[in-house]
Amino acid sequence: MNRSDGLNALLADLANKSDLELIDRTDEKVRFSKDFYDYSPVLANQLNCCLADLVVRPRTISAVMDVAGACRRNGVPLTLRASGTGNYGQCVPLNGGVVMLMGDLRKITKYDSSTGLVTAEPGCLLRDLEKALALHGRELRLMPSTWRSASIGGFFAGGSGGIGSVRWGFLRDPGHLHGLEIVTLDDPPKKLNLDEISSEALNHAYGTNGIITSITFATTYLTSWQEITVDCKEWDQAVALMKCFTRSSVDIRLCTLLEREIADKILHKGWDLKGQHRLLALVAPDGISTFKRLADDAGATFSHLGQEDERIGTGLRELTWNHTTLHMRAVDSSWTYLQMLLPEPEIPVMEALKCKWGDNLLFHLEAVRQQGAQRIAALPLVRWNGLSELQDLMNDCKKLGAIMFNPHVITVEDGGLGVVDGDQVEAKKRFDSKGLLNPGKLRGWK
Numbered sequence: 359m360n361r362s363d364g365l366n367a368l369l370a371d372l373a374n375k376s377d378l379e380l381i382d383r384t385d386e387k388v389r390f391s392k393d394f395y396d397y398s399p400v401l402a403n404q405l406n407c408c409l410a411d412l413v414v415r416p417r418t419i420s421a422v423m424d425v426a427g428a429c430r431r432n433g434v435p436l437t438l439r440a441s442g443t444g445n446y447g448q449c450v451p452l453n454g455g456v457v458m459l460m461g462d463l464r465k466i467t468k469y470d471s472s473t474g475l476v477t478a479e480p481g482c483l484l485r486d487l488e489k490a491l492a493l494h495g496r497e498l499r500l501m502p503s504t505w506r507s508a509s510i511g512g513f514f515a516g517g518s519g520g521i522g523s524v525r526w527g528f529l530r531d532p533g534h535l536h537g538l539e540i541v542t543l544d545d546p547p548k549k550l551n552l553d554e555i556s557s558e559a560l561n562h563a564y565g566t567n568g569i570i571t572s573i574t575f576a577t578t579y580l581t582s583w584q585e586i587t588v589d590c591k592e593w594d595q596a597v598a599l600m601k602c603f604t605r606s607s608v609d610i611r612l613c614t615l616l617e618r619e620i621a622d623k624i625l626h627k628g629w630d631l632k633g634q635h636r637l638l639a640l641v642a643p644d645g646i647s648t649f650k651r652l653a654d655d656a657g658a659t660f661s662h663l664g665q666e667d668e669r670i671g672t673g674l675r676e677l678t679w680n681h682t683t684l685h686m687r688a689v690d691s692s693w694t695y696l697q698m699l700l701p702e703p704e705i706p707v708m709e710a711l712k713c714k715w716g717d718n719l720l721f722h723l724e725a726v727r728q729q730g731a732q733r734i735a736a737l738p739l740v741r742w743n744g745l746s747e748l749q750d751l752m753n754d755c756k757k758l759g760a761i762m763f764n765p766h767v768i769t770v771e772d773g774g775l776g777v778v779d780g781d782q783v784e785a786k787k788r789f790d791s792k793g794l795l796n797p798g799k800l801r802g803w804k
């Protein structure tokens with residue numbers, strides 16, 4: 359059966375289902391075949407021509423099962439899409455087929471007050487989760503800087519960390535994900551409940567090995583986060599202060615450092631000091647005086663901007679992680695970026711890179727917890743001068759000991775540590791034996 363026969367049969371299978379919308383308009387298919395991959399000129403070149411043959415929007419889990427069954431019976435690829443804010447083309451249908459929009463499944467179904475664990479449908483927005491959790495005196499441990507528009511399902515399946523990573527590490531660290539309900543691509547599809555251990559194979563697997571229909575995850579206690587900026591004349595001084603902050607006994611949710619050329623271009627309330635490197639932090643109320651003392655001791659300029667106001671979209675958290683890249687690209691779209699964990703000590707590595715790459719490389723650092731230790735991740739802005747120059751730069755970073763998380767590649771493995779995760783592949787064998795889910799994104803399957 360060729361592709362169009364398969365699709366016709368699938369359309370016939372799915373016709374007249376009241377809890378499923380079929381979207382066949384070309385402009386909608388184009389829109390739902392893209393995410394934010396154009397931050398990478400490499401991916402833009404590769405993915406611009408990818409197009410879904412059909413988009414579907416299920417309103418119930420039973421409709422999800424209908425779609426899974428129809429794709430399986432007719433051999434049609436199925437790519438899941440939540441809010442479509444991924445940066446690496448995670449929800450771009452490489453082989454066409456069906457794109458399934460998961461955003462209408464957005465209920466919070468359970469809150470356990472004795473553990474703080476929450477269970478929600480995958481399309482639930484992180485913004486809505488934050489609001490609901492606050493009523494219980496809780497908040498999310500981790501969220502991407504796209505927290506207003508991104509979903510919990512898309513975050514666990516396609517994201518890695520972000521705001522909160524300075525304290526809580528990354529999504530794949532044990533303790534965040536407690537269980538999943540999934541729909542398989544068996545014939546007929548099954549609905550399964552996975553415990554904490556078996557769920558891990560679907561954590562950050564780009565929706566290649568199961569359709570998540572419910573997620574149970576850990577939260578933390580609610581804090582009135584205070585916005586703080588600290589301006590430093592010297593880069594070494596700023597990096598040393600960043601490390602001093604993250605090693606103090608102050609509770610922090612975010613600690614970002616922007617090189618002055620970046621800070622000067624991203625205008626913000628209360629930022630009237632020009633020409634200095636800027637640290638941005640979210641700090642618990644009892645840590646403000648300590649941060650001020652540490653900043654004063656280092657000869658830096660401390661400002662307390664006040665409590666975060668999440669109703670406005672220009673808070674400090676929306677200037678960090680990949681929002682830094684977003685704002686810089688808004689000023690000049692010839693910027694792209696890299697992601698890496700810097701080796702210690704960080705300063706000589708950054709100096710060596712700066713020495714060779716000059717202003718084609720601007721440093722943006724994020725404090726993170728990596729396997730229990732405080733470390734510094736870099737998401738530098740990189741001037742796009744073609745693929746071979748980008749590769750040279752990545753080679754230089756690797757030679758200097760940085761661990762790269764390449765944002766210019768499409769597979770789960772290549773964007774991570776480069777190695778195949780046998781558990782992810784095994785889960786695909788069990789839950790998607792025909793390899794129809796998001797084909798091309800799990801290198802280990804090939």
Ligand SMILES: Cc1cc2nc3c(=O)[nH]c(=O)nc-3n(C[C@H](O)[C@H](O)[C@H](O)COP(=O)(O)OP(=O)(O)OC[C@H]3O[C@@H](n4cnc5c(N)ncnc54)[C@H](O)[C@@H]3O)c2cc1C
Pocket residue numbers: 393394437438439440441442443444445448449460480501502503504507508509510511512513514515516517518519520521563564565566568569570571679680681684796
């Ligand atoms: C400006 C900007 C800043 C960002 N900052 C961060 C950041 O700080 N940290 C970070 O980790 N990411 C970041 N991202 C990437 C992205 O926003 C996040 O990872 C986000 O959580 C993705 O959620 P989403 O709902 O948009 O998912 P989508 O992009 O729609 O999907 C992501 C992946 O999940 C899969 N998927 C979706 N639903 C399901 C499901 N129900 N079952 C199985 N698989 C599913 C999709 O197939 C896809 O592979 C950023 C992106 C941008 C553009």
